[in-house]
Amino acid sequence: MTTLLSINNYHYRRGGADAVYLDHDALFRGAGWDTACFAMQHAKNLPSEFAAYFVEEIEFGESYGLAERLAMAARIIWSREARRKLAQLITAVRPDVAHVHCVYHHISPSFLPVLQAAGIPVVMTAHDLKLLCPAYTMLSHGSVCERCAGGATWNVVARRCIKNSLPLSTLIGIESAIHRVARVYRNNVDRLVTPSRFYHGKFREYGWPEDQLAYVPNFVQVDDFAPEYAPGDYFVYIGRLSYEKGISTLVEAAARAGVKLVVVGDGPLRETLGRDAQARQAPIHFTGYQSGDALRTWLRNSRALVLPSEWYENAPISVLEAYASGKPVVGARIGGIPELIAEEETGWLFDSGSADELAALLANLAAADDRVIAAAGRAARQRVEARHTPSRYLEAMCELYAGLGAGEAA
Numbered sequence: 001m002t003t004l005l006s007i008n009n010y011h012y013r014r015g016g017a018d019a020v021y022l023d024h025d026a027l028f029r030g031a032g033w034d035t036a037c038f039a040m041q042h043a044k045n046l047p048s049e050f051a052a053y054f055v056e057e058i059e060f061g062e063s064y065g066l067a068e069r070l071a072m073a074a075r076i077i078w079s080r081e082a083r084r085k086l087a088q089l090i091t092a093v094r095p096d097v098a099h100v101h102c103v104y105h106h107i108s109p110s111f112l113p114v115l116q117a118a119g120i121p122v123v124m125t126a127h128d129l130k131l132l133c134p135a136y137t138m139l140s141h142g143s144v145c146e147r148c149a150g151g152a153t154w155n156v157v158a159r160r161c162i163k164n165s166l167p168l169s170t171l172i173g174i175e176s177a178i179h180r181v182a183r184v185y186r187n188n189v190d191r192l193v194t195p196s197r198f199y200h201g202k203f204r205e206y207g208w209p210e211d212q213l214a215y216v217p218n219f220v221q222v223d224d225f226a227p228e229y230a231p232g233d234y235f236v237y238i239g240r241l242s243y244e245k246g247i248s249t250l251v252e253a254a255a256r257a258g259v260k261l262v263v264v265g266d267g268p269l270r271e272t273l274g275r276d277a278q279a280r281q282a283p284i285h286f287t288g289y290q291s292g293d294a295l296r297t298w299l300r301n302s303r304a305l306v307l308p309s310e311w312y313e314n315a316p317i318s319v320l321e322a323y324a325s326g327k328p329v330v331g332a333r334i335g336g337i338p339e340l341i342a343e344e345e346t347g348w349l350f351d352s353g354s355a356d357e358l359a360a361l362l363a364n365l366a367a368a369d370d371r372v373i374a375a376a377g378r379a380a381r382q383r384v385e386a387r388h389t390p391s392r393y394l395e396a397m398c399e400l401y402a403g404l405g406a407g408e409a410a
Contacts, residue, residue, distance in 0.1 A: 002407040003034040005095035005120070009106040011039040011054070012046050016317055017127035020218065021101040022046070024397075027219075027390055031398075033407070036093040038086055040106050053089040055082050058106050077175045079108040086111040090118050097406035100124040100189070104136075105172075109179060112188035121404035123214075124185070125193040129312060131185055132206045134176035135161040139244050139311040149206060153177045186212075190404055195315035196336025202312070214400055219393035220320040220384060227326030227381050228300040231373040234260035234285075235330070235362060236302035238295065238318050241267030246308030246332060246352065248273065253308075253358035255282035259366045261306075264290050264298050300325050303373060304365060307331040310353050315340065323384035328376035330361060346380040 008021035029035045037050050041057045048054075058075060075081065098115050100122060115122050128136045133148055134156040140147070141164075147155040157173040160166055179185065185192075192208065194200040195218045203213055235254065241247050241263070251273050254261040261282075263273070266289045277284040290298065299305065305322035307313070312335035319340045322329050331337040332352035341347040348365065350357040365373065401407045 001032075001034050002097075003036065003093055003095045004028045004401075005036050005038060005089070005093065005098040006101070007038045007098060007103060007107070007111075008101040009040050009103055010042060010045070011037060011048055011051075012042065012044045014044070017102045017125075019317070020125065020127065023219075023221075024099065024101075027394055028397075031394055034093070036089065036095060038089055038107075038111075050089065050093075053085045053092075055079060055085055055107055076105050076108060076171065077178055078110045080110070082107050082111045083114050086114050087118075090114070090120070095120055097121045097123065097401050097404065102127055102130075104130050105175075109184045109188070112184060116188050121190050121401070121406050122188060123191045123193060123400065123404070124189045125195065126199055126203065127195075127314060129199070129202065131192075132202065134172045137244055137311045142243060142310075144311065148176075151177075151180055153180065191400060193400070197339055198312070198336040199314055216393065216396045216400065217388055218315050218317055218320060219388050219390050220317060220324050222324045222385055222389055225296070225321065225324035226300070227324065227377070229326045229374045229377045229381075231303045231370045231377070232301045234262050234302055235304055235306050235365075236262045236264060236298055237306050237308070238264045238299065239307075241265055241269040241273060243269065244309070244311040246310040248276075249310065249353055249355050249358065250306055250308040251277055251282070251284060252355045253362060254284055255280040256355065256359040257363040257366065258283070259362045261285070262287060262298055262302065264288075264295060296321075296325065299327060302327055304328045304330050304347070304376075306358075306362075307337060308352075308358065309334055309337060311335065313337050320384050320388050323380035323388075326377040326381050328373065328380050330358075330365070342379070342383065344376075346376055346383050 006021055006025040010018045013019050025035050037048050039054050041054045098120050129138050130136045134153050138144055138146055140159050140161045153173050153176040157169050160169045162168040162172050191214050192212055193214050193216050197215055200213055200215045237250055239245055261284045263286045274286055305327055307329060309332050315336045319329050329341055329347035331341050331347060331349055333349050334352035338349055341349055343349050348361055350361050398407060
């Protein structure tokens with residue numbers, strides 16, 4: 001029996017990367033593999049028989065004394081606990097392959113050499129741009145930024161890219177510099193998976209060799225979504241309410257166009273956006289954080305999902321969930337978003353950050369014949385059924401693992 005070891009900071013659905021980590025593990029378990037998990041201790045974690053091996057929690061939002069903060073800073077850069085506990089887990093389960101997701105700032109990459117020393121192939125999914133940009137997003141003070149290209153990580157300190165904080169930016173700058181100089185990821189990751197072709201190209205541009213990269217699109221459990229092709233009378237945004245997501249541009253555009261907009265999610269801009277919408281007397285409804293059936297209901301009853309991002313998005317699963325729900329997507333031309341949208345077939349694109357272009361597009365789609373919107377929703381469903389199913393993802397990953405000597409191709 002082949003054993004997969006899945007590694008991630010959090011063992012619950014905190015964000016998109018955590019959902020992929022859990023769904024990936026479940027998919028292989030359902031395919032008959034043995035699986036094990038390695039993560040950080042956390043009160044919200046799902047039950048796991050491997051919890052005894054999880055590393056001690058680090059949460060930046062908590063109150064810690066000076067000594068604790070210094071200890072955490074050291075663990076962020078290089079966690080001896082992660083190395084020790086992972087070595088124990090390897091002895092217990094003897095994995096054939098390890099798949100790493102997000103481990104930055106919590107578990108740290110200190111365990112990667114432990115896996116290599118044990119002869120275990122390592123695959124890592126690039127859910128973000130952290131390996132190229134210390135601040136994850138290639139976004140600095142509201143604008144796309146690639147100043148750290150070529151290893152110039154000191155820019156994150158000079159520009160205070162992490163929460164505009166000099167101490168935090170300095171810590172992350174030091175962390176990134178050490179990991180780059182030591183080539184911790186380059187020398188200990190056998191294959192880096194990019195869910196978008198855009199990220200694949202960006203890693204190539206920053207010097208990662210082609211034979212170390214693999215493009216594998218994300219998947220969605222299509223059968224879990226009952227499509228509703230009849231268009232609703234409102235557009236919907238689902239996600240974090242923060243500046244890099246372009247939500248301010250969307251609220252401005254919706255207000256200008258006078259179209260109904262439902263904003264599902266929470267974040268630092270919630271109160272500001274609410275005041276702005278109220279001042280404009282715009283038909284914008286904020287639901288707050290939603291999940292499960294409530295979230296899916298808002299999506300199914302909408303006219304289209306709007307994804308107004310202003311950073312290099314990877315391959316948003318929200319697009320796949322909208323398609324599975326029979327809804328087209330209005331997306332910004334940035335990052336990996338355009339490659340998911342067949343323009344005027346499964347959705348429409350606009351220049352990222354352009355409130356004028358987005359307002360005009362929303363007004364046109366609000367006035368469009370419902371049959372046009374419904375046809376786009378049907379095409380969207382067909383696209384996700386053809387390209388983003390669990391079986392296609394499993395086949396691609398099994399082939400990747402088999403190429404590294406773990407398991408067999410599906």
